[in-house]
Amino acid sequence: MRFDDLLASVGGTPLVGLPRLSAALGSPDVRIWAKLEDRSPTGSIKDRPALRMIEMAEGEGRLTPGCTILEPTSGNTGISLAMAAKLKGYRLVCVMPENTSEERRQLLRMWGAEIISSPAAGGSNEAVRVAKVVAAEHPDWVMLYQYGNPANSLAHYESTGPELLADLPEITHFVAGLGTTGTLMGVGRFFREHKSEVRIVAAEPRYGELVYGLRNLDEGFVPELYDAALIDTRFSVGPRDAVRRVRELLELEGIFAGISTGAILHAALGQGAKAAKAGERAEIAFVVCDAGWKYLSTGAYEGTVDAAEERLEGQLWA
Amino acid sequence: MTVEVRIPTILRTYTGGEKAVSAAGSSLSSLIDDLEANHPGIKGRLIEAGDLRRFVNIYVNDEDVRFLGGLEAPISDGDQVVVLPAVAGG
Numbered sequence: 077m078r079f080d081d082l083l084a085s086v087g088g089t090p091l092v093g094l095p096r097l098s099a100a101l102g103s104p105d106v107r108i109w110a111k112l113e114d115r116s117p118t119g120s121i122k123d124r125p126a127l128r129m130i131e132m133a134e135g136e137g138r139l140t141p142g143c144t145i146l147e148p149t150s151g152n153t154g155i156s157l158a159m160a161a162k163l164k165g166y167r168l169v170c171v172m173p174e175n176t177s178e179e180r181r182q183l184l185r186m187w188g189a190e191i192i193s194s195p196a197a198g199g200s201n202e203a204v205r206v207a208k209v210v211a212a213e214h215p216d217w218v219m220l221y222q223y224g225n226p227a228n229s230l231a232h233y234e235s236t237g238p239e240l241l242a243d244l245p246e247i248t249h250f251v252a253g254l255g256t257t258g259t260l261m262g263v264g265r266f267f268r269e270h271k272s273e274v275r276i277v278a279a280e281p282r283y284g285e286l287v288y289g290l291r292n293l294d295e296g297f298v299p300e301l302y303d304a305a306l307i308d309t310r311f312s313v314g315p316r317d318a319v320r321r322v323r324e325l326l327e328l329e330g331i332f333a334g335i336s337t338g339a340i341l342h343a344a345l346g347q348g349a350k351a352a353k354a355g356e357r358a359e360i361a362f363v364v365c366d367a368g369w370k371y372l373s374t375g376a377y378e379g380t381v382d383a384a385e386e387r388l389e390g391q392l393w394a
Numbered sequence: 395m396t397v398e399v400r401i402p403t404i405l406r407t408y409t410g411g412e413k414a415v416s417a418a419g420s421s422l423s424s425l426i427d428d429l430e431a432n433h434p435g436i437k438g439r440l441i442e443a444g445d446l447r448r449f450v451n452i453y454v455n456d457e458d459v460r461f462l463g464g465l466e467a468p469i470s471d472g473d474q475v476v477v478l479p480a481v482a483g484g
Contacts, residue, residue, distance in 0.1 A: 096426065098413075113412070150483070172433050176449070197428075198481075199481055199482065200481065200482035200483060201482045203482070204482055224480065253483070254483060255482075255483030256483065278458075280458075280483070281483065282478070283429055283481075285403050287481060288402050288403065288404070288478060288481055289403060289404075290404055290477050290479055290481070291404075292404065293404060293405075293439060293447065293450065293479055294449065295448050295449075295479075296448070296449025296450070296479045297446060297449070297478040297480055297482040298449065298480050299482065304460060304461075307461075309457060309458070309460065309461040310457070310458035310460070310461055311453075311456050311457055311478065312451075312453045312456050312457075312458070312478070313456065394483060
């Protein structure tokens with residue numbers, strides 16, 4: 077495969093079977109497939125929406141050479157934007173919760189992004205709130221705002237969805253993480269239009285209590301992109317199951333994934349077990365959002381699961 | 395049937411600081427009525443105009459009740475119910 081530059085190579089990730097994890101479900105008619113988004117230029121699925129958001133803003137004339145981009149991000153979107161901004165000549169300012177891994181901060185700085193830290197309590201909610209304040213102070217900066225930007229889900233509608241259908245025409249389930257909701261909304265809408273029987277399953281990380289430390293319920297947050305009609309079910313997955321599954325993925329299939337992928341795999345295996353029990357055929361594709369490198373310092377991959385779970389308490393691990 | 399309901403920090407003023415309380419009911423709706431009987435005021439924080447509040451998520455055995463029938467979601471013995479405020483990811 078040959079591309080004009082790194083940005084042109086975004087997308088087109090491999091879909092690989094997981095024969096050992098599938099066999100453990102006990103039915104030859106149930107198979108699990110991993111979409112390896114860690115094989116993206118900056119190592120995460122966020123390269124797709126980041127590039128699409130920049131291109132759309134350029135097309136609309138909102139982004140012009142020399143502009144400053146502002147974005148609230150817990151990491152991966154910021155890293156993708158930083159790479160694209162560097163190649164395209166934009167300055168990038170990220171608002172990031174302070175309870176995110178040090179690797180993510182280093183990567184952002186490496187690609188030239190400036191970081192404004194937001195308080196740990198409240199997690200990404202707080203980053204969104206701080207970014208809105210900063211945006212009001214700098215009206216000339218362009219906030220792409222992944223939580224409400226249609227280009228985020230459009231990237232998946234245009235690329236991730238069609239790639240899955242081409243590689244796995246017999247697909248019955250799609251399972252992905254629920255953060256900005258962009259992946260599920262884009263792929264969900266694609267399948268609703270092209271193969272409506274595909275079940276769209278959301279896996280949502282359940283963090284420690286600190287992250288839910290709102291002052292009142294009205295400070296809660298649902299991304300503007302979210303449309304519940306585009307998914308069929310939604311599971312909350314805690315750090316214990318995420319760690320257990322991410323280790324199984326490495327142990328049985330050799331895939332070294334980030335912690336949030338463990339949560340997604342947990343939901344995918346749940347769907348697989350359900351289909352096997354009901355004697356139904358299932359071809360389940362799930363997203364490997366990123367690899368594990370950025371999370372080594374969290375201690376998720378070593379020692380007992382109990383100790384790993386404890387270390388993740390209070391961290392934004394997805 | 396009686397099940398355990400996990401309460402988020404922000405609503406523990408209604409449960410005397412308890413992280414988890416017991417409640418009985420065969421549907422989410424009756425479960426919440428039972429919660430209200432023992433912890434007055436909590437229902438109004440969970441439900442508004444006959445539906446779950448926008449920023450409240452409730453999970454039965456880790457599955458979002460909005461996909462299990464909402465307030466009519468069935469509750470069985472041994473189920474684990476978790477209440478969480480909606481927060482941003484990404």
